[in-house]
Amino acid sequence: MTTTQRAAEPxxxxxxxxxxxxxxxxxxxxxxxxxxxxxHLKRLRRIEGQVRGLQRMVEEDVYCIDILTQVSAxxxxxxxxxxxxxxxxxxxxxAHAAREGGxxxxxxxxxxxxxxxxxxxx
Numbered sequence: 001m002t003t004t005q006r007a008a009e010p011x012x013x014x015x016x017x018x019x020x021x022x023x024x025x026x027x028x029x030x031x032x033x034x035x036x037x038x039x040h041l042k043r044l045r046r047i048e049g050q051v052r053g054l055q056r057m058v059e060e061d062v063y064c065i066d067i068l069t070q071v072s073a074x075x076x077x078x079x080x081x082x083x084x085x086x087x088x089x090x091x092x093x094x095a096h097a098a099r100e101g102g103x104x105x106x107x108x109x110x111x112x113x114x115x116x117x118x119x120x121x122x
Contacts, residue, residue, distance in 0.1 A: 033088045043081055050074040082119055086112070 033040055051074055057067045097108035
């Protein structure tokens, strides 16, 4: 993604990273999940279908326990997706930052730790 593309995104000011070259990792370029992007999108569409199914169940006055069972399945699917994405982030973005060293390495570890903490709270 170029600086011009980032500036066109909602909420982007256009000045963040304007003088920095586009990197092959992190927020400025290719992400760890990029090689499996199609599989991830397919998985997310399946989860979206599960959530739409929940809406239909409520509209059709399905028994509460049956709906809760489907909520549990949808939640597990999202958690599984999140764990896979986290693993790819650690293997790609954090590992790259660790090889480079310096403050970016520490920042990536802190960022990953915060993401793990958020996942544990859910």
